[in-house]
Amino acid sequence: EDQVTQSPEALRLQEGESSSLNCSYTVSGLRGLFWYRQDPGKGPEFLFTLYSAGEEKEKERLKATLTKKESFLHITAPKPEDSATYLCAVHPSYWGKLQFGAGTQVVVTP
């Protein structure tokens, strides 16, 4: 059965305290893995697409990496404005639909 699991569920960080979020997946073939950021009361904002193991992408303080079983979203020296829920989604090769994880809620305090 296909599964996307994100951990931890919630993460509280001090400003400047780097950390990583995990997204582990079991799907029958992976076309792509997506990271989104969602602020309360808003739609998800696209961050990254990763297609193959070993791939990395960066944007400001965020860096996403992909292996054959999981993806990490590294937040380097976070700021309070990085507070959000981060969603991971996979696109299985046989299916046109995204499968979402439950998300990791990140709170960065000054």
Add this chain to the structure above:
Amino acid sequence: GAVVSQHPSRVICKSGTSVKIECRSLDFQATTMFWYRQFPKQSLMLMATSNEGSKATYEQGVEKDKFLINHASLTLSTLTVTSAHPEDSSFYICSASYPGLAGTDTQYFGPGTRLTVL
């Protein structure tokens, strides 16, 4: 680029009335649009997939007669919640897919519509 808008952002209606939500891709043509529903503290739940000019494909358990979807053009899809009841109150989010690499389309999401049925 890849901006998706939704209108209205909030709507409050009485039980039994119908509500229409519009989803537009502003700077690209989207062959496929998706409609999601999100409950508090939960992830997105796909309701239906719509392709321009054809009937929408609904997920199991979603009533097609209650949630009418029309994808009239490559930039516009609408969701109509018919005879809305309080249990239909939720956050509705649309997305439009943009072609990517390896046959994978990236979904870009609208800002969402908060529906409250009294």
